[in-house]
């Protein structure tokens with residue numbers, strides 16, 4: 711994860727743009743319009759992916775989010791790409807004195823992110839993985855599994871099952 715010390719004027723203007731579009735995504739429908747707004751904010755979203763209204767996709771670094779094809783991101787999900795770097799945090803400081811560190815979030819094709827899940831910076835969610843409602847994902851999740859809880863843990867895997875080629879992608 712990279713460390714960020716200062717904000718430039720350009721990044722402040724970009725912030726106003728991404729925050730404004732973010733507010734819009736709370737009210738937009740159908741999902742295609744919501745997806746279009748997030749793409750304009752810089753989020754990479756593949757074909758046939760659904761992003762529900764009210765999903766929060768990092769306001770500071772939306773361009774660090776990569777959502778593959780056929781992904782479902784359901785209501786109330788939050789995807790974060792920044793957090794405070796606590797390396798030099800000491801008594802007598804305010805937490806806000808710590809710089810931000812940033813990490814890319816990648817959600818691979820066909821994954822499903824359950825209602826209200828939180829995806830933390832730097833995480834990759836594997837192809838076809840299912841994240842349970844309300845889970846907090848702090849580590850990478852492998853393909854074709856179910857992961858639940860806080861922190862999210864794999865409770866079931868489909869990875870070794872026979873491939874289903876009858877479903878149209």
Ligand SMILES: CC(C)(COP(=O)(O)OP(=O)(O)OC[C@H]1O[C@@H](n2cnc3c(N)ncnc32)[C@H](O)[C@@H]1OP(=O)(O)O)[C@@H](O)C(=O)NCCC(=O)NCCS
Nearest residue numbers: 784823824825840841842843844845856857858859865866
């Ligand atoms: C994760 C999920 C897919 C698992 O479904 P499932 O395979 O049918 O699993 P089960 O309901 O049999 O639960 C298996 C175990 O996981 C636990 N579990 C299920 N969902 C959980 C969750 N979100 N958080 C924590 N634990 C969960 C169950 O309590 C159960 O534990 P137990 O074996 O100790 O009793 C489902 O529970 C879920 O959260 N789906 C997302 C719902 C959603 O977002 N809906 C919107 C659709 S648009």
